[in-house]
Amino acid sequence: MKAFKFLAVASLAIAIGSATMAQGVTLRISCGAVGQELQLCTDGAQAWAEQTGNKVEVVSTPNSTTDRLALYQQQLAAGSSDIDVYQIDVIWPGILSDFFVDLNDYVSPDLVGKFFPRIISANTVDGRLVALPWFTDAGLLYYRTDLLKKYGYGAPPTTWSEMAKMAAKIQAGERQAGNASFWGFVFQGKAYEGLTCDALEWVFSHKGGTIVDDKGDITINNPNAVKAIEQAAAWVGKIAPPGVTSYQEEEARGVWQAGNAAFMRNWPYAWSLGNGKDSPIKGKFDVTVLPKGGSDGQHAATLGGWQLAVSRFSKHPKEAVSLIVYLTGYNEQKRRAIKGSFLPTRPALYKDADVLAANPFMGKLYDVFVNAVPRPSAQTKQKYNQVSSAFWTAVHNVLIGQTDAATSLRMLEQQLKRIKGRGW
Amino acid sequence: MRSRSLISTLLFYLLLLIIFVYLIFPFYWAIVSSLKSPNELFETPVRYWPAHPRWRNYVDVFTQQPFGRNLLNSTIVAGMTTFLSLVVGSTAAYALGRFRFAGKHTIFYAVLSVAMFPQISVLGGMFVLVRSLGVYNTWWALILPYMIFTLPFTIWVLTSFIREIPRELEEAAFVDGASPLQVLRIVLLPLMAPGLVTAGLLAFIQAWNEFLFALTFTVDNSARTVPVAIALFSGASQYELPWAQIMAASVIVTVPLIVLVLIFQQRLVSGLTAGAVKG
């Protein structure tokens, strides 16, 4: 009943919206929290508003991703039209798809083709294009160039075991030299979404699949995945601090940026911070693709990033779509890449001279961004959070030594089957 | 004899010192962190006072954020919640503390049971309520829901206070022909002052610090309160936590509460003792 009412209101609003287009409408977009991210969003939205004669209000949202999702759910489940355009995580299209308009109805396939196909497919649920990619993210390996040189390594590691060996040697050496707080490697090991990202990289790099494959079959219980998780568990307490199983991104960066780690797995954001004015490691590090799982493994980086979606309850969907097309457009993404190092979602921008001049690493790591591995959110849809939570809990149990990887993954498989039920 | 008392005095003050440090150290640490530069925060070994205190962090809180508006919202929301809880709660406490009637116990238990419901699970129903009342994203969207935890507690505290007050005064007033409301207002309220201060202060702090409802029932800075505003702080990207700024903001929001305690201190102490006068 309620739904019908909303639909009726929405379609009525579309009609009115197009009739009054000339006078301009007021849209609300939710993006960023505060600081630079919010500023860039506000500037972009204002530019669109001036061009089109409409108005945009920017709504800032919580920094924490889970808080943000909770807020969106309440808004959307209540059919609220308070927010027209939502900035959503790359794993949310499957979760929230019911609440967003199908962009295929508004934009041309030609435009869609200008984005990374992998990200577009992550945003496509049951054939509906739920959101347009705004900026992307992928896991990277940070390494200390000065320390690698000091201990006689000419190049960053290409496999995880090579990385572990180098880390152990550097750690022993630095500790002997007097830094008792030095560690070989830091990553995100807390039981949260970040661990799903890290562990997916370990598993995929060992050719252990993506937890749930594209067809929706549960694939996580395989020998390669077991090997990958076991290997990671062996790092904890040896080359990674025992507290790493409570680390999120910032804790890892804290150890790394104080000069207390040789390697770090993190997102590109740590690049500009590490090269900040007073940073102790400024100019002493570089980034590369994450190692392979053994010589026959493959490189893997988990796909992150944010998209823009239009609420189905928006009273002005046409204008809202026009706004997100503008914000995800070539020029706007270029501006954001130069000013804020946000990674573009259009391949063409990685060949743009201005973008590359501002962010040299973008050109070098183009392949990483193109081939980033999506988490299984598109296939598991609304159950993605359950799947991810089961996965990170299983991995965390192995990392803290509560069970071994084989047992844990076997139990995980059973649990995922229960979650899946008759279908995702 | 004298040396023993000297030792026990010393021990007593040592105990005081330990308690004081335990209570205050984390707040001290918040102040220290709020004055550090981003890199100093992660430094090892830890620095107990920043090399170059960065007062700029405090300025940033106000210039990079409508923090002043958030402070205003918090003050009004917490103030109104406290005020309403005290007004509504004191009449209820009077009824529960002084009157005999059927169903009194049931009511009392019902009120208490409200205080124990986990906030997270009334969230959905509350959201529907707030929207249907048309107060979404206003101060009222927070003031009303906050009564769910401030009101039962206020009633509880005030009821026990009223019971402590001797009946004679009231009875004299009734004989003089005063109505129950007049008795409550003129005779009891002044005597309840310590209880009102205690209950009010506790309600204010609870409302001031509430996060979950504030996050869900507001959408922009017209009604957003301080804890949510702090949770919105981020750096250049979603992962970065501008720790120093978060700590600076926390110090700023804690100060008004300390000031409140200082203002009401005398009242709190003398009042609490006055409540002990036997009937």
Added chain:
Amino acid sequence: MTKKGRLSARRARTAWVFLLPSLLVLLLVAAYPLWRTLQLSFFQVSILQFPLKPSWVGLDNYKSLLADPYWWISLKNTAFFTIISVILETVLGLGIALVVNTRFSGRGLMRTAMLVPWAIPTVVSAQMWRWMYNDVYGVINDLLMRVHLIAHPLAWLATSRLALPSIIAVDVWKTTPFMALLLLAGLQSIPDELYEAATVDGASAWQQFWRITLPLLKPALLVALIFRTLDALRVFDVIYVMTGTNPTTMSMSVYARQQLVDFGALGYGSAVSMGIFLIIAIFAAAYLVSLRVEID
């Protein structure tokens, strides 16, 4: 009816009038949402579906709850958290209240200091403690190593054995002052003459504590105990911020939130909430029975 009977009927009416505003407010903000939660707990419904497609499942959600290992784990964690934190908070709170109740210079400063932990928003203080607990650059390891209480840095939140106790330490820090404040009010209502008389009779300070302080403090102590227990049973923020949904520390409320918000399972999440409510209600009833004498 006698005159006395009419009078008491009128007084009862007055009482209801006085209660009315509070009851109305509580019906609105508590009974309605609670009713909704109860209803939802009999349905299978996802908040993520549009339009909502609730399907009636009767008691199925409750049956799954009883068979859900994570529910029992979170119940166990919550029980541990509640028992330890309430005991520590009561003992420490009483100690602090006794100390602050004696006359000494700097009492005002102390009383102000007492409220500081409580005044910092939990979302912030939990973050702050997480920072202080860090195994590499955290101040707690640094302090403890300086005074030689530990030889190596500990991973407070990452070790299963230490995680929940570390969180309890934060809760104790934060809520002991609240306990102390309630008890202080009780202490100050004990007349000085009683102690003076006891001193004249030659009772030691220890005897005075057991014979005078504790019995007279009982009502205040019970009130404080009830509120702390009920609060501890639904602990959420501090655990959520410090260790998230990790099963080694997950509380019942954290689990309810995971179901309701992260998984969008409105029906099952509501059943979890009702489970918490029932458990708390049993505790409340037990307390109230033991408190009955005090209410009349």
